[in-house]
Amino acid sequence: RKEVEQDPGPFNVPEGATVAFNCTYSNSASQSFFWYRQDCRKEPKLLMSVYSSGNEDGRFTAQLNRASQYISLLIRDSKLSDSATYLCVVNPYSSASKIIFGSGTRLSIRP
Amino acid sequence: GAVVSQHPSWVICKSGTSVKIECRSLDFQATTMFWYRQFPKQSLMLMATSNEGSKATYEQGVEKDKFLINHASLTLSTLTVTSAHPEDSSFYICSARDRGGGYTFGSGTRLTVV
Numbered sequence: 001r002k003e004v005e006q007d008p009g010p011f012n013v014p015e016g017a018t019v020a021f022n023c024t025y026s027n028s029a030s031q032s033f034f035w036y037r038q039d040c041r042k043e044p045k046l047l048m049s050v051y052s053s054g055n056e057d058g059r060f061t062a063q064l065n066r067a068s069q070y071i072s073l074l075i076r077d078s079k080l081s082d083s084a085t086y087l088c089v090v091n092p093y094s095s096a097s098k099i100i101f102g103s104g105t106r107l108s109i110r111p
Numbered sequence: 112g113a114v115v116s117q118h119p120s121w122v123i124c125k126s127g128t129s130v131k132i133e134c135r136s137l138d139f140q141a142t143t144m145f146w147y148r149q150f151p152k153q154s155l156m157l158m159a160t161s162n163e164g165s166k167a168t169y170e171q172g173v174e175k176d177k178f179l180i181n182h183a184s185l186t187l188s189t190l191t192v193t194s195a196h197p198e199d200s201s202f203y204i205c206s207a208r209d210r211g212g213g214y215t216f217g218s219g220t221r222l223t224v225v
Contacts, residue, residue: 034214043204043216044155087154089214098145099214103154 001026004090006102014110017078021105023088024070032091033064035073037084038104044087047073075107083109113139113209117217124195124224131191132220134205140185141207145214146178149202161188195224 006023013019025033033050048055050062050071061074071090075082088102114137124130134144142163147155159180160168167180179191192199204219 032212041202041219041221043219045216046213049213098157098160100157101147101155 002103003027003092003100004088004102006088006105008103008105010106010108012108012110013078015078015080017109018074018076019078019107020072020074021086021088021107022070022072023090023102024068025088025090025092025100026069027090027092028066028069030069030090030092032099033062033071034089034099035060035062035071036087036089036101038087039084044101047086078107078109080109080111083107113137113207113211113213113215115141115205115207115215115217117205117220119220120218121221122223124222126196126224127194129191129193130195130222131189132203132205132222134188134190134207134217136186136207136209136215139207139210141188141209142185144182144188144205144207146180146188146190147204147206149204149219155204158190161190163188192222195222197224200224 035047036044037047038044050064054063059076063072085104087104091099116135144161146158149155158173161180161182163182169175182188200223206214206216209215
């Protein structure tokens with residue numbers, strides 16, 4: 001089983017739609033969770049950290065479910081500029097700073 | 112915010128030659144940097160963890176003699192791909208943990224070996 005698993009997509013949704021991605025992780029002791037966005041041929045950029053209580057940043061909402069070992073990302077009122085690959089990132093080690101990337105979920109927003 | 116500068120952005124080299132990629136943290140000190148490789152339509156795969164003043168830690172399956180990592184200062188880590196072959200063609204990217212605890216990435220180096 002992979003340490004971090006994501007549905008690769010692609011998700012193709014119309015502008016204005018709401019879309020959600022899930023990501024599962026295998027190590028129950030994982031400490032930190034993030035969502036990154038990666039545009040084609042560019043470096044990943046932090047979209048948001050994921051906190052235990054869930055958190056929201058504008059149109060983006062992240063949730064963490066420790067019992068089921070998954071995190072989610074919800075995008076409301078999607079824009080054309082949201083088209084990208086969304087990477088689920090987990091720090092599975094309590095004493096180290098190494099992070100593990102999911103394979104990414106491709107999102108394409110159509111006009 | 113934190114910035115990690117990576118050079119070169121792209122490089123084309125002949126098979127059998129070596130290529131050095133540099134990664135600098137511009138406004139913070141990075142005792143640890145991470146080197147990743149990304150093949151088309153795949154995710155980033157961690158190759159090694161670079162530790163300032165000590166040997167790098169390589170992930171399973173990554174040849175340490177082929178991918179030489181040097182982290183001689185708190186702001187500079189280098190990855191040298193030795194005796195490059197076409198199968199080494201990939202997107203190489205570094206990252207460092209910044210003061211805020213997040214991970215800042217360099218802009219990546221696209222290596223093509225011909």
